[in-house]
Amino acid sequence: MSLNGKYSLGILLTFVLLAVVMMYTFPLIGFITGIRSLTAVSFFFTRMVFWIVLGLVILYSHYIEKSSITLWKDKKYSVAFYVGSVICLYFICAFGSGFLNLLIKMATQEKTSGKLIQMHSIFKNNYFLIIFTCLTAGVVEESLMRGYIQTRIEKIYKSPFLGIAVSSVLFGILHSTYGTIVQVVGPLFIGIVFAVFYKRYSNIKIIIMCHFLYDFVSLMMMNFIDIKHLSAFLPL
Template sequence: MIKTLKSNRSVIIGVIFILALLFIQQLTFSPFLKSIGASVNATTLFISRLLIWFCLLLIWFYSIKFEKQKLLIWEEKNYNIPFYIISVILMFIIIIIGVTCIQKAISLLGLKSNSASLVRIVNIFKKNYWLMIFTALTAGIVEELIFRAYIQPRLELLFKSPAVAIIISSFLFGLLHFQYGTIINVLGPIFIGAVFAIHYWKFRNIKVLIFSHFLWDFILLSISLKR
């Protein structure tokens, strides 16, 4: 059941607030390192993940103090274990097919698909396995709580359209990955975000999305470490 927000203004301010926090963090972190003569290493990468957690903390504070409600405004539904297993498997199959098609299309168009930034990060993870796990956990927990649990339901209330909320939240989720520097690193997350958003709209369960997101990132990063 969806609760009614106090005003559309609180929705707009909240969404703009969280997006500003995230994009400022993404835009300023790398240039700031260059300005002080530093480079991305295990320490700076760890700090960047902590900053993302801090963004989530601020959004939680905003929802409690200014919106006067919980971060999750959709009531969380619980299911049996087979539901979670089937959900993860089906989402993985859909994502693999979708991302593969996107990669093929990008390859046919002759566009860049290899991310130098991602290669540098993977090289850091080769010597810091626990940092890789923390990064995947951060992505799974924080990004799902922000883009699905916080932004999507509020956009649906604002536009009175589940489809619009799914499209906008997925598009914003993809843009968050622009710092990796390639079109696949934006289009891929947009598609993944849409799959997760549709599942959240239909089943109202954020836990399965958090686990699926973490597992997806963990598997991809683990595969990258072996290359």
């Protein structure tokens, strides 16, 4: 198999694994443990499975592709650039996705995702779970969607546009398991922002930190404000 063929297979496997995790991990954990309702423990186990997927993709890229999970080498920047970039990206994502989500809410009268309402109760004052969830989202999702998929799509088709578009669309589709249009459009927009930044500055660490910050702020706000009032600013 050619290298591009290995890349294509890796992209397919990565997306399928993530989709399976998003759709079937919780029912499987419920079957094994007998815990049928969404609890902090069951949710923690679902996040652990994401780390397993990341490990499998790292092994695939190392032993099958003979390359690192990110084809692009991280460029080095000053501490000030890191801080400034994370803050700027956060506000672009927060206000951009918030504006789009509010438009969708007004146009469709869509209700808040039932899954997110359930999650609200398990995150209440559970700071360990909040931090672990945000760390998982930042490291795993960005390493796979931007670091792995975006770079390989661009390499296969020699098109930065396709790398950005495909990785962002897949990122949005994965969030469709929340059952609302808002939870697809918001991640899609943020995926585009992250992908464009990653292509321009080639630093996955900044994207990971911003993703962590976005989710951390959202989940912490859920501790103090009714989730119905945060429908435009929900975690990824």
